[in-house]
Amino acid sequence: MNLNDLSIMSLYSAMAVYALAFIAFAIDLAKRSAAVDAAAVQTADTHGQGAASVAASASSSAGGSGASTLTMNRLSARINNDATTPYSHSASLRVGMSLTVLAWALHLFATVTRGIVADRVPWANMYEFAMTGTLLIVAVYLVVLIRVDLRFLGTFVTGLVLVLLGVAAVSFYVEVAPLPPALQSAWLVIHVFVASLGTGFFALGFALSFVQLLQFRRESLLADTRPVRLRFLATLPSAATLENLAYRVNIIGFILWTFTLMAGSVWAEQAWGRYWGWDTKEVWTFIIWVIYAGYIHARATRGWRGSRSAWLSLIGFAAVLFNFGIVNVFFKGLHAYSGL
Amino acid sequence: MQPKLGVVGWLRFLWRQLTSMRTALFLLLLLAIAAVPGSLVPQRSSDPNGVTQYFADNPDLAPVLDNIQAFDVYSSAWFSAIYLLLFVSLIGCVIPRTKHHFIALRATPPATPARLARLAGFTTRTAPAGTDAGAAIASARTLLKSSGYRVALYDKAGSVSVSAERGYLRETGNLVFHFALVGILVVVGFGGGYGFAGQRVLVEGQTFVNTLLAYDSFNPGRFFDDSTLDPYTLTLDDFAVQYEAENLNAIGQPVDFTAGVTVTPRGEDPEPGEVKVNGPLRTGGTDIFLLGNGYAPSITVTSPDGSDVFSDSVPFLPQDANLTSLGVVKVPDGLAEQVGMIGFFYPTQETATSGAFFSSYPDLIYPMLTLNVYTGDLGLDEGVPTSVYSLNIDDMTQLTGGKTGVETIELRPGQTLDLPNDLGTVTFNNADPTAAADDLSNSVPRFASFDIHHDPTQLWVLSFAVLILAGLLTGLFVPRRRVWVKAVPQSDGTLSLEYAGLARGEDPALEAAVAAVADRHLASLPSTPLPKSGAAAAGADAVKPAVPAVSTPEQT
Ligand code: HEM
Numbered sequence: 001m002n003l004n005d006l007s008i009m010s011l012y013s014a015m016a017v018y019a020l021a022f023i024a025f026a027i028d029l030a031k032r033s034a035a036v037d038a039a040a041v042q043t044a045d046t047h048g049q050g051a052a053s054v055a056a057s058a059s060s061s062a063g064g065s066g067a068s069t070l071t072m073n074r075l076s077a078r079i080n081n082d083a084t085t086p087y088s089h090s091a092s093l094r095v096g097m098s099l100t101v102l103a104w105a106l107h108l109f110a111t112v113t114r115g116i117v118a119d120r121v122p123w124a125n126m127y128e129f130a131m132t133g134t135l136l137i138v139a140v141y142l143v144v145l146i147r148v149d150l151r152f153l154g155t156f157v158t159g160l161v162l163v164l165l166g167v168a169a170v171s172f173y174v175e176v177a178p179l180p181p182a183l184q185s186a187w188l189v190i191h192v193f194v195a196s197l198g199t200g201f202f203a204l205g206f207a208l209s210f211v212q213l214l215q216f217r218r219e220s221l222l223a224d225t226r227p228v229r230l231r232f233l234a235t236l237p238s239a240a241t242l243e244n245l246a247y248r249v250n251i252i253g254f255i256l257w258t259f260t261l262m263a264g265s266v267w268a269e270q271a272w273g274r275y276w277g278w279d280t281k282e283v284w285t286f287i288i289w290v291i292y293a294g295y296i297h298a299r300a301t302r303g304w305r306g307s308r309s310a311w312l313s314l315i316g317f318a319a320v321l322f323n324f325g326i327v328n329v330f331f332k333g334l335h336a337y338s339g340l
Numbered sequence: 341m342q343p344k345l346g347v348v349g350w351l352r353f354l355w356r357q358l359t360s361m362r363t364a365l366f367l368l369l370l371l372a373i374a375a376v377p378g379s380l381v382p383q384r385s386s387d388p389n390g391v392t393q394y395f396a397d398n399p400d401l402a403p404v405l406d407n408i409q410a411f412d413v414y415s416s417a418w419f420s421a422i423y424l425l426l427f428v429s430l431i432g433c434v435i436p437r438t439k440h441h442f443i444a445l446r447a448t449p450p451a452t453p454a455r456l457a458r459l460a461g462f463t464t465r466t467a468p469a470g471t472d473a474g475a476a477i478a479s480a481r482t483l484l485k486s487s488g489y490r491v492a493l494y495d496k497a498g499s500v501s502v503s504a505e506r507g508y509l510r511e512t513g514n515l516v517f518h519f520a521l522v523g524i525l526v527v528v529g530f531g532g533g534y535g536f537a538g539q540r541v542l543v544e545g546q547t548f549v550n551t552l553l554a555y556d557s558f559n560p561g562r563f564f565d566d567s568t569l570d571p572y573t574l575t576l577d578d579f580a581v582q583y584e585a586e587n588l589n590a591i592g593q594p595v596d597f598t599a600g601v602t603v604t605p606r607g608e609d610p611e612p613g614e615v616k617v618n619g620p621l622r623t624g625g626t627d628i629f630l631l632g633n634g635y636a637p638s639i640t641v642t643s644p645d646g647s648d649v650f651s652d653s654v655p656f657l658p659q660d661a662n663l664t665s666l667g668v669v670k671v672p673d674g675l676a677e678q679v680g681m682i683g684f685f686y687p688t689q690e691t692a693t694s695g696a697f698f699s700s701y702p703d704l705i706y707p708m709l710t711l712n713v714y715t716g717d718l719g720l721d722e723g724v725p726t727s728v729y730s731l732n733i734d735d736m737t738q739l740t741g742g743k744t745g746v747e748t749i750e751l752r753p754g755q756t757l758d759l760p761n762d763l764g765t766v767t768f769n770n771a772d773p774t775a776a777a778d779d780l781s782n783s784v785p786r787f788a789s790f791d792i793h794h795d796p797t798q799l800w801v802l803s804f805a806v807l808i809l810a811g812l813l814t815g816l817f818v819p820r821r822r823v824w825v826k827a828v829p830q831s832d833g834t835l836s837l838e839y840a841g842l843a844r845g846e847d848p849a850l851e852a853a854v855a856a857v858a859d860r861h862l863a864s865l866p867s868t869p870l871p872k873s874g875a876a877a878a879g880a881d882a883v884k885p886a887v888p889a890v891s892t893p894e895q896t
Contacts, residue, residue, distance in 0.1 A: 175589030181597050181617035248848060251816050258812060262805045271618050271627035273537070273791040275801065276528075277386050278414045283379040290372040294365055301361045312369075331379060332390065 004176065008169075011110035011131065015165050017103035017159045020160045025097030025154035031090045032152075039085045039234075045338045082329035087235035103158075104138045107165075111135050118176045124183055126328060130168030133324070134161040135198040147243060152236050156207040160257035167325075187267035195260040199320055200252030202292075206317035209310040210248035215239040216278045216307050243306060247299055250313055254292045261285055262282070280331040284323040291316040359427070359432035369427040374422050378413030383473040385414065386752035402762060427525055428548060434518045434599040441511050446875035448492040452501040452824045459824075461854030467835040468867045473827035477502050480861050487857075489823065500825035506819075514815025517676050520807035527804065531797030533562035541697060542576040542635040543653040543787045549573050550624060550792070570624035575602040577612075579633060579786040583703050592701050599630050599788045613789065625794055630790040633666055634658045637709050638769040641671050644762060649674025655787040656685045657729055662699040663687050668731045669711070670718050675763050679733045684710045687784070697821060704781050709768045711749040712741035712760055819847040823857055837861070 001009075112267040115122035123132040141157045145152060179188075198235050220227045228234075236242070264285060265275040276282060295316060298309035358364055382390030392412050395402040409416035456462055467476055469728075476719055481491045481502045487580070532629040537554035540548050548554050552566045560566065582596040599615040603623050615621045621628040634656055641650035657668030688701035689708035697710065716736030719726060726732070739760040741748035749757050751768035758765050772782035797819035826838040841854040 095761065175702060177587060177593055178584050178595050179589035181595055187618075187619040197585075244846075244848070247846065250426070251846075254807075254811055255816065258809060266802075267618075269798065270620060271619065271629075272631070273627060273793045274795075275798065278383060279386050280379040283375055287372045287375050290368055294368040294372065295367060297361065297365045299364050303362070304365065325554070327379070330384070331385070 004114050007110045007113035007117060010113070011107045011165065011169060014103045014106035014244070015162060015169070017099050017106060018162045018165070021096045021099035021103055022155055022158040022162060024092045024099060025151075025158060025208075025272050028090050028096060029152075029155060029232045031092060032087055032235040033230075034088050036085050036234040062288055066092075066340040068252035068298060082238045082241055084236040084238075084243040093151055093154070096149060096158075100138065100154060100158060101142065101312075104135070104142065107131075107135050107138065114176075120179055121189050121193070123196065124179055124188065125174055126172040127168050127174055128328060129192070129196065129324065130164055130329075132193075133199055134164050134168075136196045136200040136205045137161055138200075140197070140204055143259055144204060145320050146247065148246075150204070153204070153207045156210070157203070160203060182271060185267060185270065187263060187270070189265040191267055193259060194256050194263065198253045198256030198260055199324075201249050201256065202317045202320050205246045205250035205253055205313050208249060209313035211236060212239050212246055212310050213307055213314075215242055216310075233283075239306070243310065246310065246313055249296060254289075254296065257285075257289055257292065261289055281323070284319065284327050288316060288319045288323060291319055351825070355432065358429050358718050361433075364426070364429050364433060366428060367422060371426060373421050374419050375413070377410055381410050381413075383413060384411050394768065405794055410564045410773055413787060414813070420832075430518055430850075431522060434522075436626070437511070438515055441508075441515060445508055449490055449503040449505040449822060452503045453840075454497070454828055455821045456824055456826055456838045456840035459842055460590065461851035462838070462840040463855060464839070465837045465858055467827070467837050468863075468865055469834065471835050471865055472498050473829060473835055474825050476835065476865060477825060479532055479864050480837075484825070484857065488894070499826055499828045501824055503822065503824050506821045507821055507844070509814050510818040511815075513811045513816075513818060515811075517808055517811030517815050519809055520804045523804040523807070525799060527797045527800045529595065531800060532612075534564060534792065535795040535797070536560040536564045536566075537630075537791060538637075539789060539791055540787045541655050541656065542574070542577055544785045547573050547575040548790075550626065555792070560591050568625075570604055570626070572624040573630065573791075575603045575604075576600075577602055579788050581633070581703065581786070583701070591624060591702075593636055594702070597630060597633055599633075599790075601628075613664060615788075627793050629793070630788055631791045631792040632653055632658075634663060634787055635685055635687060636785050636787040637667070637683070638771055638785060639669055639683075639709075640767040640769055641669070641675070641679070641759075641764060642767070643674050647674070649764070652682075653785050655729075655789075656683065660699070662700040663702040666729075667761075667783075669727060672718050672720050672730065676761075678718045678720075679759070679762070679763060680714045680716075680718055680736060681711045681766070682714070682731055682733075682789050683778050685711075685784075702791075704784055707753055707780055709751045710741075711751070711766065713739040713749065713763075715739060715761070715763070731787040753780055770784070816846075820844040820850060820851070821847050821850055821853065823854060823858070834854075837856075 088192055111122050111128075114128060114131065118128075122128045122272075122285070138157060139160055141150070141153070211233075215233050215236060218230065218233045219239055221228050237245070238281060264282070267283070268277065269275040291312060295312040298304035298312055365804050381479045382394050384434055384781075394411075405411065409418070413419055425551050455458065464612045477493060477500045481493060481504075482503060484504040485491050487506070489506040490508075491502055491504045494501050494503055539560040540556050541552065542548055550569055552558060552569065555696045577600045580598045580600065581594065581595070584590045584595050587593075597617055600620065601615060602610045602703060603613050603621070604610040605624060613621050613623070615630045617630055620630075635658075636653040636655045637649070639667060643649050649667065654667050656665035656780045658665050663685075665685040666875045667683050667685065669679075669683065670677040671681075684697070685697040686697055686706075686708045687703060688699050688705040688867055690695055690700045690706075692698055697708065712734055714736040716733075718870065719732050719735065727821055736845050738744050740746045746760055749759075749766060751757060751766070753768055753770035756767040770780075771785050772780075815893065821844060822842040824838075824840050828836045828838060830836050837858070839854050839858040841850045
């Protein structure tokens with residue numbers, strides 16, 4: 001078996017392990033729901049009015065979302081413990097995390113060996129972008145985990161990476177080929193890497209905003225003492241906390257994206273003689289940048305904080321995926337480097 | 341008077357609406373949406389051929405789209421309106437904020453709130469026995485000041501306190517960011533007018549003089565003065581290509597293009613140089629970029645009486661990755677009729693099962709030139725500029741190929757064949773006749789197409805871009821916060837020290853910062869009490885305005 005086969009094999013192994021991790025995380029979510037039910041029954045036994053007391057505590061934390069900066073910051077400080085139902089982590093969560101780390105190691109090996117075979121950085125065509133990009137999504141997730149407990153996003157992260165890697169392996173695979181002259185530049189290393197890293201943060205921001213929207217809905221339903229379906233949400237941070245987390249992750253992504261835009265312009269000047277020419281790929285990079293600038297503004301605009309700004313975060317990441325998956329492959333432009 | 345006031349009031353209302361955060365957000369989102377169509381429809385600025393093609397493919401839709409400037413989205417009235425409004429809003433928003441910021445930079449931190457317990461990170465410590473309240477606050481003041489806080493002492497309702505604020509750099513960064521955006525817009529909008537962009541195709545051996553007439557196409561900025569062109573000369577000595585020959589998955593893929601050139605600045609000695617795809621040559625105030633390349637078969641047409649009526653290397657435009665290339669030869673004079681020829685060039689010719697020719701490799705292994713001959717009116721006499729790359733056959737008669745029943749002319753390097761109707765002969769010259777018979781690797785000259793640019797604003801744009809990034813980093817990551825330390829004597833004779841903070845903007849580390857201040861402060865308090873005079877001295881300079889925190893190093 002040569003090194004190239006080894007790279008492909010370890011990528012497929014990584015996908016298999018990500019799939020197992022995904023299952024473990026999904027089981028954990030189910031267990032969370034069960035834990036929430038058990039807690040509700042317990043409160044009902046002791047107080048005889050379970051639903052109402054859960055609702056009351058939920059609405060008290062939901063009240064923070066619209067309140068002053070002061071409340072916001074007190075909420076943000078309690079990042080990991082403002083869930084309405086305490087939840088001690090299950091074995092499946094630990095299994096899921098271990099599998100994710102293992103899968104990431106295999107993924108890293110696959111990516112590095114691809115780079116060695118190609119004798120250059122492993123991000124010069126669609127297959128390689130997907131491989132490195134997803135590697136960075138998981139890397140960002142694992143690094144952020146050191147500081148904030150985001151293990152509840154495991155299903156999302158492993159699921160997203162699995163889908164993207166699946167598409168890459170099936171539809172984008174190309175054999176190693178030399179770099180075309182247009183890509184022979186130090187800016188390939190910097191510009192594309194930073195863009196992928198930014199994508200990692202945007203992905204996490206997307207996940208947090210998504211859960212934030214679910215959580216907000218749950219909090220509103222509870223405030224009206226209406227029934228809630230996704231019960232595991234009770235073990236997750238409040239919508240306000242999730243919003244703060246999403247914001248922090250997204251602004252890091254935004255700064256990396258700003259840099260990507262600028263580095264891309266410098267490269268475009270070197271390669272094509274103009275730093276900006278409204279090429280399709282440039283247009284979409286710009287659109288994404290503007291959407292996230294809008295997101296940052298929305299957070300400072302009355303009436304837009306909370307759910308509305310969260311939607312912008314979702315739209316922003318959708319544009320990132322569109323830029324990668326659709327613009328690269330189907331749109332005409334100077335950035336013809338998909339390798340397909 | 342009344343209606344006039346009404347107008348002013350109305351304008352003021354409009355202005356306030358325009359500069360509101362909500363409008364800014366709306367315009368930003370609108371800008372994102374407005375940018376989308378330009379990626380769906382080809383743009384004249386970046387893809388003029390695509391636009392022509394679009395008109396050909398959608399003859400009904402294209403004029404409608406053209407009416408709404410869909411092929412010039414980024415210079416269209418509606419796109420410009422959005423971003424200009426956005427920038428007016430931006431300026432209207434940022435100027436008052438700058439004013440406020442200047443005032444804030446000089447103001448003393450506000451009075452300590454009566455009840456710190458309600459604020460973020462509230463924590464209390466008990467001072468070492470015998471600590472004087474004034475001395476404790478004075479040491480807190482020193483501590484905070486050395487950490488980059490602006491400080492003020494307050495003495496209210498029997499408890500002394502220090503009020504401190506830091507992170508003014510956050511707002512400074514934000515303002516710098518927004519101003520730099522305006523800077524980019526201004527520089528790009530006006531400065532772009534002072535530059536130019538021109539294109540020139542050079543066949544190996546040809547020389548170009550940097551003057552207006554020598555360009556194949558030239559797009560000057562609005563304010564460009566062509567007398568500022570520096571007439572250096574540029575010669576394309578050779579064009580080296582390298583194609584992948586070993587990796588079976590990538591045979592024929594280009595690995596390297598290098599244009600070997602000689603630049604001669606006016607009145608100076610020639611200097612050798614190199615232009616590569618990612619490596620422009622910067623000379624004479626211009627940047628020279630290598631944009632494309634291909635083959636320029638050398639073709640000679642001779643009249644029946646033996647005189648050469650046409651002899652030139654004709655750039656053929658590549659049509660695919662293996663450089664099947666398409667070109668046109670026009671012979672207006674010297675033959676019985678005007679003659680036009682449409683040719684295909686195959687660097688490594690092969691024949692498909694259908695009988696059609698194609699090129700299987702981009703380098704010169706088995707080159708062939710095919711020509712279809714037309715006679716009639718070349719359309720050169722009307723004074724309308726025509727492209728050298730296309731032939732209008734509307735007023736011409738086809739003599740070879742297609743439905744004529746006459747075979748297309750097929751030539752290998754060095755071969756000569758008769759033109760139909762005894763018009764004369766055509767020769768496909770071998771550019772390297774002395775090479776071995778089976779070595780055709782230099783038999784056809786290559787051309788390179790260069791873009792030559794002059795843009796005096798680039799450095800400005802780059803500087804503003806750096807400011808944007810720096811402004812973003814400080815505007816988003818420097819925490820702006822207030823911290824209070826209050827000494828509250830207790831009824832049992834001990835001294836309780838209260839600490840609390842207030843975030844102004846996103847500040848996830850606030851609580852940790854307050855706790856750190858408390859710990860460091862407690863550690864700085866001597867376990868034996870300070871003499872009373874120390875406290876009095878500290879109190880005396882409290883009224884002096886403190887040094888702005890902006891100039892002090894940041895602490896996180
Ligand atoms: C071209 C248009 C604009 C862009 C691309 C833009 C972009 C941004 C970005 C990236 C930030 C966060 C960076 C930082 O805080 O340093 C920001 C913040 C801000 N912008 Fe803008 N902006 C634009 C126009 C405006 C306008 C018109 C206004 C006023 C109406 C405005 C008001 C603000 C304010 C108040 C903040 C601070 C938000 C906060 O503290 O979270 N911006 N803007």
